Amino acid sequence: MNEGAKKTLKRLLVAVPLMFAFGFALVPLYDVFCEVTGINGKVFQSKDVEKLVIEDGRPIGLQFISTNNENMPWVFTPSEEVMTISTGKYYTATFYVKNTTNKKMTAQAVPSVAPSNAASHLKKLECFCFEQQVLMPGEEALLPVKLLVSNELPKNIKNIILSYTIFDITEYEDDSLANNEMNHENMNNHGGQH
Secondary structure, eight states, rough: OOOHHHHHHHHHHHHHHHHHOOOOOHHHHHHHHHHOOOOOOOBBBBBSGGOOSSSSOOOEEEEEEEETTTTTOOOOESSEEEHHHTTTSSEEEEEEEEESHHHHHHEEEEEEEEEEGGGGGGEEEEEGGGGOOEOOOOOOEEEOOOOETTTTTTTTEEEEEEOOOEEEOOOSSSSHHOOOOOOOHHHHHHHOOO
């Protein structure tokens, strides 16, 4: 084995375990990042919310934003963009979705909350983001979010933004679609000539 190959082998023997360890470290780092920023939701299905229900909550604004990931062709929009709610009470909001393609697709919505210090006070009892959404070609649906904002929300927070980004997570059976698109693109690049 030549000297160059030995150096490369040594580097790989060091790099591979480091990369593996880094992959494991990403999970707790990601959790801390999400907890601090409120990004990617970190608002999971809440239990024991009944003790947070009160009669005399304070009014706050709740704004809903929907975003499609760049490869997601569905229509995805909140039924209401803004709601005025009271802390300590249940509310249900809905998002309209429509599969605009000619194929069955599976989607996953990922939530985030702003300001980040409001995330721990937003309790979701039901949310379409807890499950994958499967729609047939042309199918449409109203997806619910049932939530409650705790009265312990800091007094300086008057508005909360609940944002969802929807992703295509369809498991395609084969690469024929991708291959067809590549062949079509190659033909266009070469003027359709062989």
